[in-house]
Amino acid sequence: MSADLHQRVAAAILQQLETADPSTWSPPWHGADPLPRNALTGKRYRGLNILALWAAAQARGYADPRWATYRQWAALGAQVRRGERGTSVIFYKDLPTSPALAKGIPGTDDASPRFVARAAHVFNAAQVDGAQDLALPPPSETVDPPIVFTAFVRATGAIIRENGTRACYVPKIDTILLPPRSAFHSPEGYAATFAHELVHWTGARHRLARDLTGRFGSQAYAAEELVAELGAAFVLADLGVARAPHPDHAAYCAAWASLLRSEPRALATTASEASRAVDYLAALQVGRTTRDALSRDTDPLDQSTDSAGRFIQAAA
Structure with missing residues (x-):
């Protein structure tokens, strides 16, 4: 599943690279958008998830950096509007340690992966009713250099x-x-x-x-x-x-x-x-x-x- 998500995000950006005029097109990592973060946990997204969320924000005109799953927004007292489409991100879920490995039994392979990639769909604050307004900080002063x-x-x-x-x-x-x-x-x-x-x-x-x-x-x-x-x-x-x-x-x-x-x-x-x-x-x-x-x-x-x-x- 994670491989499909990797290919999906790469394909979306590749399509923009191949169809846009490089002299005028701005990739999603340019501009002034802040790093996307989870609305419930406050944690910032990393790696490919940043690009996926920046690309979605650019395509749909979102200015708010907060994203969360349907359940996370509900936990915050907000409601994702009917018909809104989520954006796929990847998260890694820890796998339980086997009893043999936990007991240190000789011959147990301790190099095996202990996490698995999973997909989740997150929604921007602009897609939600009841999300507390976020006052974005003003752009940095253009001093030389900031x-x-x-x-x-x-x-x-x-x-x-x-x-x-x-x-x-x-x-x-x-x-x-x-x-x-x-x-x-x-x-x-x-x-x-x-x-x-x-x-x-x-x-x-x-x-x-x-x-x-x-x-x-x-x-x-x-x-x-x-x-x-x-x-x-x-x-x-x-x-x-x-x-x-x-x-x-x-x-x-x-x-x-x-x-x-x-x-x-x-x-x-x-x-x-x-x-x-x-x-x-x-x-x-x-x-x-x-x-x-x-x-x-x-x-x-x-x-x-x-x-x-x-x-x-x-x-x-």
Whole structure:
């Protein structure tokens, strides 16, 4: 069932990628919509579920980020209106531990999955009568860059070099290269590009160890770019910063369409990796020691500095 949901969400986004004009079409992860969250539990959705709910909100004009099942809305004293269509999401249900495994009987396979994927249909607050009105926060001030994003980046400890004309993460020197802020048309464009490269930074082998070796035009390259694109959107949505299209938006759309045609599950995988990257960056906000705990090994370049002072700390 989860595979069908993966294919359904991928097919919906693929159809948009193939039929829309990339120069004007905005994918559901752009814009200013906040991260969707469950109306009853308050928990935010993750991975592919974020994309499914953002896509539904974009298609139907929903501005409220709250979603819940029919029963959850009822528990809140609200009623889903007759004829409203739900949006499919995936949740994972824990499986009971076998008695043999619980007793530690030798030979018991403790590597077997202990959860199963299930589908649920959720409804937006706009589809419900009796849902308490939600006062959405006003858009972030367009300062250069938004203060909240500056603080977020600084806490990661990433090494940044701001010069040149191209934005990229260079694994060999573990450094993010960015054009000067004056080269960007808006603070949102600067933040979007910065966040994109910051997600690439999380993929280093001593952090989350994603494959960063793909050459331009390859599926591995397209997949990592989609991870960075989605991760940047998740980060900025969490911080309340509007997401702007990447400068290479049109070219990326073509690459992502090719990737999703050949492997529908790639969207679920990249969305999951994007959520992992965001979790990693969020963990750095509470202290540098968290990075050491999450690192898989130590790279001597991780602590490299430039004696001439050309490398600066992020957003310093």
